[in-house]
Amino acid sequence: MEDIIATKYTARDFKSDQEVRWCPGCGDHAVLNAVQRALAELGIPKEKFAFISGIGCSSRFPYYMDTYGFHSIHGRASAIATGVKTANPDLSVWQITGDGDALAIGGNHFIHAIRRNIDINILLFNNQIYGLTKGQYSPTSGKGLVTKTSPFGTVEEPFSVGELVIGARGRFFARTVDANLALSTQIYIEAAKHKGTSVVEVLQNCVIFNDAIHDIVTAKDVRDDRTVILEHGKPMIFGKSKEKGLILEGLKLKVVNLGEKGITEANLLVHDAYESNPGIHYMLANMAYPEYPVALGVIRSVPGITYETAVAEQIEAVKSKSKVKCMDDLLMGGSTWLVQ
Amino acid sequence: MEDIIATKYTARDFKSDQEVRWCPGCGDHAVLNAVQRALAELGIPKEKFAFISGIGCSSRFPYYMDTYGFHSIHGRASAIATGVKTANPDLSVWQITGDGDALAIGGNHFIHAIRRNIDINILLFNNQIYGLTKGQYSPTSGKGLVTKTSPFGTVEEPFSVGELVIGARGRFFARTVDANLALSTQIYIEAAKHKGTSVVEVLQNCVIFNDAIHDIVTAKDVRDDRTVILEHGKPMIFGKSKEKGLILEGLKLKVVNLGEKGITEANLLVHDAYESNPGIHYMLANMAYPEYPVALGVIRSVPGITYETAVAEQIEAVKSKSKVKCMDDLLMGGSTWLVQ
Amino acid sequence: MIKKSEIIEREEVVIRFSGDSGDGMQLTGTLFSDTAAQLGNDLSTFPDYPAEIRAPQGSVGGVSGFQVHMGHSEINMPGDFSDVLVAMNPAAIKANIRWVKEGGTIIYDKDNFTDKNIEKAGYEKDPIAEEKLDGLNIIDAPISSMVKEALKDMGLDPKSVIKTKNMFALGMVFWLFDRKLDFTEKYIDKKFSSKPEIANANKIVLRAGYYYAETIEALRPVFRILPAPISKGTYRNISGNAATAWGLMAAAEKAGLNIFIGSYPITPATGILEEFAAHKELGTISVQAEDEIAGICTALGASFAGKLAVTSTSGPGLALKSEAIGLAVMTELPIVIIDVQRGGPSTGLPTKTEQADLMQALYGRNGECPVVVLAASTPSDCFDYAYEAARIALEHMTPVILLTDSYLANGTEPWRIPSMKDLKEIKPRFADLKEIPFLPYKRDDEKLAREWAFPGMPGLEHRIGGLEKTAKGTVSYVPENHENMINIRAEKVERVANYIPDLPVIGDKSGDLLVVGWGGSYGYLLTAVRELNLEGYNVSLANFNYINPFPKNVREVFQSFKKILVCELNMGQFADFLRIKYQEFSYEQLNKVQGLPFTLAEIKDKCINLLEDK
Amino acid sequence: MIKKSEIIEREEVVIRFSGDSGDGMQLTGTLFSDTAAQLGNDLSTFPDYPAEIRAPQGSVGGVSGFQVHMGHSEINMPGDFSDVLVAMNPAAIKANIRWVKEGGTIIYDKDNFTDKNIEKAGYEKDPIAEEKLDGLNIIDAPISSMVKEALKDMGLDPKSVIKTKNMFALGMVFWLFDRKLDFTEKYIDKKFSSKPEIANANKIVLRAGYYYAETIEALRPVFRILPAPISKGTYRNISGNAATAWGLMAAAEKAGLNIFIGSYPITPATGILEEFAAHKELGTISVQAEDEIAGICTALGASFAGKLAVTSTSGPGLALKSEAIGLAVMTELPIVIIDVQRGGPSTGLPTKTEQADLMQALYGRNGECPVVVLAASTPSDCFDYAYEAARIALEHMTPVILLTDSYLANGTEPWRIPSMKDLKEIKPRFADLKEIPFLPYKRDDEKLAREWAFPGMPGLEHRIGGLEKTAKGTVSYVPENHENMINIRAEKVERVANYIPDLPVIGDKSGDLLVVGWGGSYGYLLTAVRELNLEGYNVSLANFNYINPFPKNVREVFQSFKKILVCELNMGQFADFLRIKYQEFSYEQLNKVQGLPFTLAEIKDKCINLLEDK
Ligand SMILES: Cc1ncc(C[n+]2csc(CCOP(=O)(O)OP(=O)(O)O)c2C)c(N)n1
Ligand SMILES: Cc1ncc(C[n+]2csc(CCOP(=O)(O)OP(=O)(O)O)c2C)c(N)n1
Ligand code: SF4
Ligand code: SF4
Ligand SMILES: [Mg+2]
């Protein structure tokens, strides 16, 4: 995005004329708001945004954005977004996807996009269920979840989104909660600014088929104690009155109470999102209740050369060295002979 | 595999009558030998083995085994093997696959098999190239590799097989070298015995399209210094005269010289393949030359409930509680009425 | 309660319940039709819901409908025009008014016709005024307020109160059709057994609706539909998706096999996977795969391992399975592939019905790759054709594609329950344990089917795969072998024709016009043809369930008619396939691609046109 | 060196080089044909190699062949029977002996006819004795030992020595056809520029072979093939895969667009991706995707972003792309999809040729989902039809499938290089930046094509997708809208017929028999028809390149012939498609599914049969 022009937008400028059709109370509404706010802050001309989605409730998202949008087929948004961004590195490309869309049918494109480090922003709406098809379990549904296709409980181990992302060589992983507008907006902005594939896992509520599944950590009365918001360069503190923190014990994270056993803020781990060695990011991404608070915020953010840049640079390098400048040169080059 | 009968086999019993058609000098020949040896040691009746492969040079493997075999389509072997094993948990199911077959087109089925922890043994022949299609880069080809589809060098970041496996919740990951028959045989036996998805990355040489790509670590003259063979419960020692070892420094592994700075064997890390926390296994699997020796042996081996067992147990549980014992019961059950 | 004189007997009647997605119309319709079925009416139902889980409240896109067609005589379709429309809001009027019969009745919830709702539905003023509804019997019931009134002393929260309003409407309709409430009351008790106060509220409201209808004059006369003179036996209501699953489960039991389904959810096919998942008591293994390709591939693996293998999907999923179907053809493994067709192309109209996947089923694979293709034609005969699909797959060692559609999948009808002992034998082609060495592509002379040996059978170890093979199973690039195997695989499919019934003709065996259809439009075509016959027209019907191969008598059937009219919910795919197979005949076409079934009028008009222009 | 009297002039000749996969036959054949081309012969070549990278040495499965057909007159096919067979081992005899002409010449490496190799090839005794080779001119050259002798003083390792033996054989053949060695010598110098001793060794051996042939009596007479009277211009040899890539690159330049290819390697299509990857100097973006689905999806993304988008594959890959092709149809994005057909079904015969993906290309998708389908018919006209495919995609806003095949992809022929200025204009339907609001599905009256606006164009922001839409781009479940859009999409494809040339007829425009073909069998059909004409038969040829829609004059062409014979390398897919589109004609069929092209005899026999039984 070379020629960023300082353009002044408000969230409203990103609302399309389409009626929003998600269920009342669905977490998707909040994500839409936060994204529209984030976009307004980026200062990128509106016509440079492309929103690409697959199929699912969440994937209807592009219709509600007054940007270029492509509501594609189930699971393939990562591949389409890769095409869009590689074709035109100048665009700000966003992929909107669900836990089924990205991790079930779309798993392959998802991990390959991440591996290539194509500079797209993936918002993964994780409601741990297939919403649009009315309630079957997904690859993130907790073991034992009773759904329409698991009437006796699922027997499958779910993916940990962050772990899979980093395992696929991911360089940016963040987590947020649908309803937390402030945090979400901030994270979407950071995702947009990060060069490379940014994956944001949004803990999203499906009121109809998996209501309150995240409440155990995100409900108002418990969230301060059961989540920790990570900020680069800041100690890992959480709790209603900021009384808890995280330290490293050997190779494991541990929750400690400030003040106890002489522990002060200075003893706590300081978050380093930029560390390229993924070791600690794995642990942070995998933290789960009840042993740990669930990590929110930008967990990992390591810059690196992006795919579309490398592709473009290689083309430029070859171009600058080649004598072939157009098709006629190519056609007449090499081994030819004349018939008279 | 309940009714294992002690059957005496030799490697020869597993050779089929088909002529082996790999290029002379291809690493696949050695893998075939080692697998045949390993099978002979397992004491499983021959008819219980099923070898499932996709498409690629390596995927021709089942034809050469005198067992049940299914040479399927490109990338789908994990899914087919999942079907075979879930349908009949009593079988010993092996998936033979290449780096293209498993990680390019087959990436999704691969990570889902691992996530589910289906008890199959996946031998991933990693020659960092597409052999059968004559030399295009694969998702494990090193950045910059010149191949037929990357005449100016690839610009893609490769997967680290071990990291992807563990990132997908993998519980068994091992690495071996095609030509190392003794180590390979041992690892294949351990993979077979492990309950759950076992992934073995075989550093395999393609003499034709990517010759000697692993030599930098596996060549005779350097391999002792550039690889470390991990054994559960043993200290991590390597080097021509066992003079080097690995320790943990903070969150990073470090190579040390025994004897220097008072370091003795006792200071070295002791390999714990059974540790369920994957932190250290990530680091070990990711070790790369020149900073580290490449880890061989069983890096991670954590038992857990397998998919096919959970499926079977759920069926048994439901059966035992249900009054419906056959179709007639089902047909006549529930809400019916009689017309006379 | 009702005086004899006020009751009118009717042969058949169509009722449509319609309201917002959240209004509980699907349940209302189901309870009404179950009651009718219990009383011995023949019936056919069709639910029709939006693609969104909850489209914006009050919008036309968010209208959810459930149509019930019940009768004293045989009922073969859910009906096109309704006698009674229940409309819970203005949008329901907007969406359905075209489909109300002249002289029909509309019951609507007056309280919901607020200015805001009227506007949301796209009306400017009162819809009742805006639509010219002369000749309709309009009942403006203040349903919401009556419900609040009825429950005012219960201490329930307002949300729970208003949720019961569908029961009020149901109560009214029960009165109108002189039905008892006991079935519904039992259902309510069971459903809310853990919340007795909710159960109670629903029952109170149900009765309130019933009594309200009795009280107001407007709802007279009451209709009575006598039981249909249907065959003796035990009946149940069944949907196409459930019937499909059960047919396959029955086939597995008959064949002495376990059943395995590998599928990925997709509307409108998900119900099949769900049905399998719900019946683990019969040993069913159901794998919800990571995608459609894994769905069929896990199933192929299970087939290789000796199970009756099934995969179910809808059009886009069938597209994804194409490559693996080719592998099934090449390895000659038995597998049943179900495609519940929906509106296409691409994502299309995912909750609507269409018959546009026929060509894909027949030809959507690389190379010369024939498979058996069947199509079911009513919700309950999904059982029969699923069973047939399994029988053919197992006895002929071939993949079989079974086509159903959204209309069949979700529609229900009463079904006389078969007894397992009356179903056809199924004899899988198990390999002989003594015939060593096992030759995987050795065939029997009649069917040309190979034998099935699977892991665990000692001594029969062998290898199969997607490369061309000799009879012995060795990979072969020999040109003549390839051509030979291509011919054998085609011939094997052709010979299935020796093991299927002839194409039945309904009506005269020869005449002026043969209406030809396939699969799910059957009920509509049948009803139309019967009505035409009653009106004196010489028309017969041939509806295909066996599409590849065709029954052996097709040419003979076609020869006996002056004109052939092929009716299908697509642009003419079946007609084109007939042109390929029976080029000598001329085919007239009636096509419709609106995501909707035919209407009787459409079919009849077309037939009459053709007959008159002879 | 050669006396005039010993030279025989020939119109055309077929030479086949064959040996083990490691024997360098592909290179030998290429060098020979390049030399012939430089000397002005017309020619056609076909490489034929095993599916294994290195099948077991000495086995029939491991034989790699390269056939060259060159002539003084126009050459349209690589020939079926060869005048000269070079056989480096017994297996090469086994594999090719059926294809040597009566009176032809076999040159073989006597040293390689060891007992072991003879057995490996499946012979019991000496193949020369076992095959009854009466009437053939058999040259038993001790190639291996001559090579060793020639290089004995060079100090090379034995492996490098023996590797040069293909040059010995080439030298002999050059002598036989009175060709100069300089082109090959230059090539050798260039190829081994970093290893001068290897270059030297190859050149020594090449000359040794040439002189050996001169010395032995057996190789007389020498054949001379005069230059073909072909049109003036600059020529190059080109393979079908390279021509396909170049045609698309040319189209992009003409349209003022960048080109983007998203593909996954698959034999025999990989060469197209490789060709794109090799031409980054022209700004080509080539993405090697993780699978075929990602291949087309990255390309669709690029199309959405305003590039000329391409994806290339073979049959199994096309199957995987089915669903995404549906999305391209629904979103009406321009994209060119190339299917290089190979032997199927499933993995089938992956290195062999076949034309069995036609039905898949036409129908292999869910729903009513028409696309434009073209087929190329010679290696070099792959350029033209790839260009056409891009032109139609861009000007009509539609996906276009281009069918080529393994035979075209790997075959080469001399090609008169076009100049960019002579190629047809291509005008993409860019949206007008001033027309705000942009309506994505607004169409022009003639083509019914929508306009193309892509991210980066200010003010034209819009959304597209796989659900059914109104002209405005709003998702719509309105029944009539759906049917209307289905019709419009079909009509848009039909109207492409207004922008393509008529079907050309070669030979008389009316007569007894019209041979009909499509795509890659063209050269064989043409040669056969010409020979028949020379023999006095009244036969004409119509070979289709435009398959959907058909050119507008097809009916007219067909009407003028008494019989129509449809020849194709499948079981009759094109014939069936003709039955759908032109039901009124009778179609005779000639089909072959052996992974091989037709032979002239097969075509001619069938034609003569049909002509005589009139
Ligand atoms: C090829 C294909 N397979 C299956 C479907 C059916 N389908 C649509 S959305 C969906 C899953 C939705 O789940 P998720 O991605 O988590 O999105 P959510 O609705 O929960 O936001 C499925 C299975 C489809 N549309 N296309
Ligand atoms: C659907 C499909 N796509 C592509 C191919 C072509 N293909 C065959 S093998 C292969 C890759 C082989 O690489 P790998 O899996 O690493 O195996 P190797 O040959 O190196 O052992 C490809 C791309 C195919 N056969 N089928
Ligand atoms: S079904 Fe769930 S995810 Fe979908 S719109 Fe409704 S609440 Fe949201
Ligand atoms: S091409 Fe490479 S991987 Fe394939 S058989 Fe030959 S050496 Fe082995
Ligand atoms: Mg979801």
Ligand SMILES: [Mg+2]
């Ligand atoms: Mg490989």
